[in-house]
Amino acid sequence: MESSMKSFTLGFVHHLKAFKVFLECSTEYMCMEKFIDENLPNIIVSIGKKGGSSLNVLGVGSGSGKIDFEILNKIQSKCPGLSIHNEVVEPNPEQISSYKELVKEKGPGLNISFTWNQMRSEEYEKQNKERNENKKFDFIHMIQMLYFVESIHDTIKYFHSLLETNGKFLIITVSDNSGWHPLWKRFGFHFPSNSLFLDVCKTLDEMGMKCQIHELPSDINITECFIEGNEIGELLLDFLTGTVHFRETAPADLKTEVLQYLRQPQCSREENGKIFFNNNLHAIVIDY
Template sequence: MAAEENQTCFEGRTLQNFQVYLEQSGDHEASLRCVHNILPGEFKRIGAGKSHLDVLGVGSGGGEIDAPMLTLLQSTFPGVPITADIVEGSSQLTDNFKGINNSERHSVIALVAKTTNIQKIPFTWYTMHSEDYERPVKEKGDMKTFDFIHMIQMIYFVDNLASTIKFYHSLLKNNGRLMIIVEADNSGWDVLWKTYTKELCVGAITECRSSGEVISCLKSQGLKYEEHVIPNTFDITECFNPKSQTGQCLLNFFTVKDNFYQSFTPEIRAGMLDLLRNECSSKKDGRVFFNNNVSCILVHA
């Protein structure tokens, strides 16, 4: 569950927790499996016969997933102009992403060093919440539309799931696709947050959402979609060592808190740790592996 754009997300201490999570979890690698296994065929269908292609990334973070997707789209249609609009609430992550296509040098540019060809793509940057992007677009009335819109691990942070999906779906061009990547139903995230809703849904995230909630929303709006589940697990054994800095960062990120041990009563902490060990994970060779399955949902225009 990657944080997207709330004021508590991806600045300062929370950014540190997120970076530790990315290093440990394979979350980006799971999303990239979607890119490599699912998107080649989708891009061929999306772009067939079009003279230009427009992409919108909502909650794009530092661009680690956007860059491979744009590279794939460009290689699929090498002679077709592409534009990319990026909506991301973290100024620090946006600056990191901008390092891809200008002369600045950021520490994360090595992550996308092999994608320098996207420097040819004109970017438009919106450093704001997704709802803050939505409001002026609706007021202006002259809405730019897109062939491909992606919302990767950010749907947890929007105020209204149904209206958000309806709005971004309305921005799709003919034969376009909206791709939503979200924690899978019954994943470790889903179990933790639905068990401790009262304690966890009090800040940046106000309600529990996994692929189940997203699909229910799509069905209620009569939208056509396809779901692809991407299996993923990672070792969270360090979470059960109170002296482990890595474990503390993971626990902070799991619960969207700055300090797990100070944020909950001893009883709640013990219950969460027991749940993480026994209901959210599997065990192998004395290690604890968190169920980090994600769902890639492709919504048709």
């Protein structure tokens, strides 16, 4: 029965469609923008070589570049006079095109150059090693992308090794205190991919890496998930369960249980007749 459920991480198209709906229904970007405005300046205060004239930044899993671009803007405004070279690693061609459009529109006048790597982080690592590249970066970030890598441990280890002296490495993922953890702990086993359940802090701890953690409050309005046939609700359900067409393909008992569980206080709160899923994030900062 469960074999008819397909993981949406297998195809870019459905995943992107569901991701866009999730962005519209959540405060995901709003809370990241607040973090970039209020916390990032203190984090980047020490990056870069003393007396240097440029900074190297690396974005991994950049998507459409919306948040990456805000990070670049913030770095530029805090380090006026320094040029920035920004490398992008993003496998989805549609997302890279959107990012390039954004740069075309908002980039002129900024002292930022770009290198585009349309590939997965694993391929980027392989390519660097084959070319014997000794690249170093002052700031590296992975925003909501670690769910999709082959090994979190190896990915963190490799990208941390690319940090320049005084560099900072920022990882943003869902928080242990969000509704994602109980949902995936309880049902992840039944979902077609278990990739959304990860514990970055535990991995960092096992690796002996010290980090600072910022909790970013966020929620998703999932009210429409409970209206059968509602397109937005169906796409949100797909996003929450990592499944293509969850409502059509999941066994009936699993569907009922998931829908009931989504409204429980472990996952959501009810306010003015609306249901808000806890989407709190962790912004994890790792030093050189």
